[in-house]
Amino acid sequence: MPDVRSALRAVEESHPHLYSSICDETGAVRRHVNLFVNTLHVRDRNGLDTPLVAGDVLTILPSVSGG
Amino acid sequence: MSDRVVLMIGTKKGVFVAEAPSTRRKFALRGPFGAGVGVNATLVDTRGATRLYASSCNPFFGMKVLRSTDLGKTFKETKSAPAFPKEDGRAMANIWSLEPGPGKKELWAGVEPAALFRSGDGGDTWEKVPGISDHDHARKWTPGNGGLCMHTILRDGNRVHLGISTGGHYLSEDGGQTFKASNQGVACGFLPDPYPEFGQCVHKIVRHDAAPGRLYMQNHGGFKETKGGGVLRSDDYGRTWKSIAKGLPSDFGFPISVHPQDADTVYVMPLDTSTRSCPEAQPAVWRSENGGGAWKKLTKGLPPKDSYFTILRDAMDIDDTKSPAIYFGTTTGRVWMGRDGGEKFECLFDALPPVHCVKAAVV
Numbered sequence: 001m002p003d004v005r006s007a008l009r010a011v012e013e014s015h016p017h018l019y020s021s022i023c024d025e026t027g028a029v030r031r032h033v034n035l036f037v038n039t040l041h042v043r044d045r046n047g048l049d050t051p052l053v054a055g056d057v058l059t060i061l062p063s064v065s066g067g
Numbered sequence: 068m069s070d071r072v073v074l075m076i077g078t079k080k081g082v083f084v085a086e087a088p089s090t091r092r093k094f095a096l097r098g099p100f101g102a103g104v105g106v107n108a109t110l111v112d113t114r115g116a117t118r119l120y121a122s123s124c125n126p127f128f129g130m131k132v133l134r135s136t137d138l139g140k141t142f143k144e145t146k147s148a149p150a151f152p153k154e155d156g157r158a159m160a161n162i163w164s165l166e167p168g169p170g171k172k173e174l175w176a177g178v179e180p181a182a183l184f185r186s187g188d189g190g191d192t193w194e195k196v197p198g199i200s201d202h203d204h205a206r207k208w209t210p211g212n213g214g215l216c217m218h219t220i221l222r223d224g225n226r227v228h229l230g231i232s233t234g235g236h237y238l239s240e241d242g243g244q245t246f247k248a249s250n251q252g253v254a255c256g257f258l259p260d261p262y263p264e265f266g267q268c269v270h271k272i273v274r275h276d277a278a279p280g281r282l283y284m285q286n287h288g289g290f291k292e293t294k295g296g297g298v299l300r301s302d303d304y305g306r307t308w309k310s311i312a313k314g315l316p317s318d319f320g321f322p323i324s325v326h327p328q329d330a331d332t333v334y335v336m337p338l339d340t341s342t343r344s345c346p347e348a349q350p351a352v353w354r355s356e357n358g359g360g361a362w363k364k365l366t367k368g369l370p371p372k373d374s375y376f377t378i379l380r381d382a383m384d385i386d387d388t389k390s391p392a393i394y395f396g397t398t399t400g401r402v403w404m405g406r407d408g409g410e411k412f413e414c415l416f417d418a419l420p421p422v423h424c425v426k427a428a429v430v
Contacts, residue, residue, distance in 0.1 A: 017147075021128035024158035025151045032127040062127050066103065 004035060005048040007058055022060055032063040070429050072386050073138065075119060076396055077106030080420035082121040084139030089388050089429070091404065094415055100142040101133050108381070110165040110174070111428035120174070120190060122162030130159050132176075132190045138430065146191040149176050149184035155195070157182070163216040164381075169242070177217030181208055181231045183243070199229060199237060199246045204265050208234035211268050211287070218380055219272045221282075228272060228282065228305055235267035236284070238305050252308035253299060256290025270321045271380045272305075278330035280304045283311075283359070285380075288318030289340035298323070298335055300359050311359025316346045322383035326408065327391055331358045334385070334393060334409065336378045344375040352383075352393060352409045365405065368412035376401070381424035388429055396422025 008029075012019040022033055029035060035042045036059040042050045052058065074085040074094065081099025101123035110120040119135040121142065130149060133142040151157045157180050164177035172189040175196075182200035184193045199205070199217075208215055211232045219230030227239040229246065238249040248265035255267045268287035275281065282305050288297015295310035297318030312318035317337040326332035333355050339346050350369040353362045376397035383395040385408075393405040400419040405412040 020150065024129060025153055026156060026158050027153070028158065030127065030129065 002052045003046075003048065004037065004042055004050045004052065004058060007052060008048070032065070034061045034063065035059070036061060070388070071138075072388065073111055073119075073428050073430050074394060074402070074415075075109035075111055075121065075139070075424075075426040075428075076402060076416075076419065076422060077109050077121060077381075077424040078396075078400070078420040078422050079105050082106040082109060082123075082133065082142075083416075083419065084119065084135075085402075085415065086138065091386075091388075091392060091406070096416065097139055099420075100135075100139070101131070104131075105423065107161055107163050107423050108165045108176075109424055109426045110167070111426055111430070112167055112174075113428060113430060114167060114171065117430045118189065120165050122165060122176070124161045130162055130178075132162070132165075134190055145189070147193060149178055149193040149195075151182070151195065161214060161216065163214075163218045164220050166220040166222070169222065175220050175222075177220050177229065179214045179216040180210075181205065181215050181217040181234055183217060183220070183229065185243075196243055198239065198244050202237070202246055204234065204248060208266070213380075219269070221272060221274050223274065223276075223279070223304075226304060228274070230269045230272045230284075232270060232287075233266055233268040235265045235269055236272060236305055236308075237265075249305045250308070251306060252301075253284070253286055254288070254290065254293035254296025256293040256296060257287070261290075261293050261296075271323050273323055273325045273333075275325045275327075275330035281330060281358070283323050283325060283333050284308065285320050285323035285335060286318075288312065288320070294318070298359065311355070314362040315353055320378075321380040322378055322395070324383050324385050324393065327385055327387040329356070332356045332408070333359060334383065336383065336395065338377065342375060343377040348372055348374050350374045350376075352395070352405060352412075354409055365409040365412075367410060368405070369403065379423055381426075382422050384425050384427040386427040386429055392427075394425050394427050396425045398422065 070089040076083040083098035085094040087094040108122040112118045121133045123131040132145045161179040174186045183196040221228040229237045235250040237246040270285045282301040284299040295312040298312040299308040376399040402416045
């Protein structure tokens, strides 16, 4: 079954420059980047192993913070 | 066109470019470029058509390298930035130094966690330099307060000197293929063994082409057990080091600079070990004109008291005009210029973001 991890892998293949802004070289999602499947943060589900089904929307949302 | 003086000012919120005629009466400021993102390293590459580079160290989206071909009127990202190969297991945290390499368009970058990268095409593609990045010591180095950074890259023919905090000074004599720790006499007052083979918290190293073999180092001083071990000089290509701190109010500090036209003239900004600001809150640049044998305090034009800023390791530089001026930037966002090698200071900019680095060049 496809999951968030495989979706990110597809981004890496199709848009490597964008992928490097989402994940670091080790494959870890960058600290200030949040991933939502529909309205739920993946940390509240199964992380990168959160499954995706047809019609799900994966939102990649960076934090807006600083000073 | 007559000579122009260009300053690259890397700050917490992007890079600024200041430009003035060689009189340096008035600097025009441009920027910030890479707005909102910290810049820890800049380079004015005057080989051929001048190119300006800045690291853009984005905690949200990772590292970028910015490049300008119009003297800092505009910047664009290069096609890629240094990145560790997946199998390496390390993730890039910052780019701390950018220096010209031996090839025409070659650039070298020192990064955090401490490693060296090379680009053969002006910053569009990068590769890890394994001789130091995968050195046996590399996984034993530990971060200082600024992170585990490779902040100094000095080339001298086939010799390459690297400064790592905390890792120490490493020397290559085969153009960067292999490196050896070279820290004899470099104190490490925060460890049980104050003179280990490696692990020193070196803050900055400089050299001058006219004095082959000589290096000046600002080390992490401030320890009474290793008194004087913070400001050092080597006369044998960095194999051995000796203190030149006598006469300074503190051997702790971050930047060190050498006069572009006189290898015997060296500058430091001693800092109090607890506040990391100038002793007694009175800013001063200290200059030696005999290679560290004696020091003179330079304060004319600087605030006389109540100043608690810090000057970071790359935040001081000297231009190469007929009468060079020395520049330093502060963590409180001020940039100072000291004409005649620091005889008289004036504030160029007084409300920039906290300054990480300052580079001066004549173009």
